[in-house]
Amino acid sequence: MDPLGVSRRLGGLPRVSLCHLPTPLVVAERLSQDLGGPTVLIKRDDLTGLAAGGNKLRKLEFLLADARRQGCDHIITCGAAQSNHACQTAAAAAALGMACTLVLWEPTSPNTGVGRGNVLLDDLVGAKAAFIDPADGVSREDGMEREAERIRAGGGRPYVIPVGGSTGLGSVGYALALEEAILQCEATGGLPDKIIVACGSGGTAAGLLVGVAALELKAEVLAVDVDGEGSLRPDTLRCARECAELLGMDPSPWEEDCPWELVEGYVGPGYGALSEACVEAIRLVAQTEGLFLDPVYSGKAMAGLIGLVEEGWIGRSERVLFVHTGGLPGLFALGPQLAS
Template sequence: MIDNFPRIRLGHFPTPIESLQNITKGLGGPEIFIKRDDCTGLATGGNKTRKLEFIMPDAIKNKADLVVTVGAIQSNHARQTAAACAILGIKCLIVLEQRLANAPESYMNSGNIFLNKIFGAEMVLCPTNKNVEEFAKEIMDDRKRQGANPYFIPVGGSNHLGELGYIECMREIIEQDSEKLFTHIILATGSGGTHAGLIAGKAHYQSDIEIIGISIKDKKLDQEEKVFRLAKNSCDFIQCKSLDRKNVIVEDAYVGEGYAIPTEGMKKALKLMARKEAILLDPVYSGKAFDGLIDLVKKGYFKDSDKILFIHTGGSAAIPAYEWAF
């Protein structure tokens, strides 16, 4: 079904699934596996590559000569969008939103910001008194007057096209899990597109795997409603009729003080993954999500016989920008 939609190959798929043997042993609970979407290959990898494979054909169809997107200062989505544009020869403009108060210089200039420059993207900082998407629209209107034909990609690539990437990922997981071992999928949920795509894929492919999103920004009910709305749009788009609201599950106890603000749990989880499995998580998304997974294991949320798959959404390129937090 997904094969019927236009797609440009930007990544390395299928991404591997690995057993986290050392962490599993240390926690003494269910067996934990990791889906390495940090290894998608585009611009150090990450989950947005899957989305961009379905979004960029629409930009080309619309004859765009400028792709405009938005994100936080250390946005992984922005970095991968800049890289996709570089491959396709399309100019990229990123409107950045400052969400971290009193950010140090390293946060503002290293990590993904430095990589955006390497990929040739133009960056504009949104004024603090303006909505980032409205400000991006103002810039697009101005560029249109100058003769450009801009194409807008929403934050995180979270729309019905981007979510095709994670409907496809759900199929990939099901095919890799030929023995039907996995009982749960755990991932970070922010703009919601990755989570929504998996939920739509669960419905479309009639999977019994329970999917739990660890919020990195919003409250449980708000995030669940956002993800359900996005998943419903995706299901409508691919004509899947079996979506169930009860399948959208979010845990919100690991956000801390807010988006992109480091927590002690995130730092411990990131160090644990690095020192036990030599895998780098990121401080904003997968670090907080893995903190949530560890805590749920310790609280007895899972049975020892469960098999948990953690989706590594990438983002380790941002670690240098967070040296101050460690």
């Protein structure tokens, strides 16, 4: 193992400080007992700090540093209305004194929760929300470009962050997160056999994959698909390749040899729609550990972990690192749908 295999490859990549690091790693003893075996270690990236915490802040430390380096003063990104990524971006932009415009969709779905959850927080941090309806034929990229034009016309300098902050540069934050987590795992008695994370746009899983290679670990990354459609596999691999390149690593092994699986079967009725397994997972973790998962990402990733233990894919004597990626505001957006 090479315990500093990521940080010593960072070179001069610009980075701003947004997160309170290291986030804690907890040994989830009661949850492990309930599952009948595997030792579950939970990396508390729901506690990264700004907004309500979450995984995107680690990506934004690199993305917003790049925006600053380019002299940009207005951040644009996109997401579903209750996007945690959009909210963390808006909060981070505010903390760095930048303006922020969010291109959001699903304006009329029952989960949108205007005035609730992340939409409320977006408003409190002063972001401008520009709602689009993909049914009108406006893609998110078109929506962001339209906003960028408008900002340029007003003399501003926009910086566009793609959906989920999933670029090679954003993924560097997760290669580094793994380095941090592995040090903590060693202190709790051993390295993980499996690493489990929710996979929405792929950048977080991609960073973990690169981290596994850079740290020379044996662990397998299990990325639980919470999107259910589209191009998650190639998107994840593209991010991993770009990230490996930025760290000066040979990007070619990512196509075939990489120890990862995109775990399907846990998205339920679709992205953002509750599944029974997700609600059960949220309740189990709340009642065994006093921790809250979210209904769109980490709840479904935990449902995946539970399912994989039941199927025997995760052995009862294995150590599992579960990356808790945050998303708490989503619980408050759904409210009555979750209550018993």
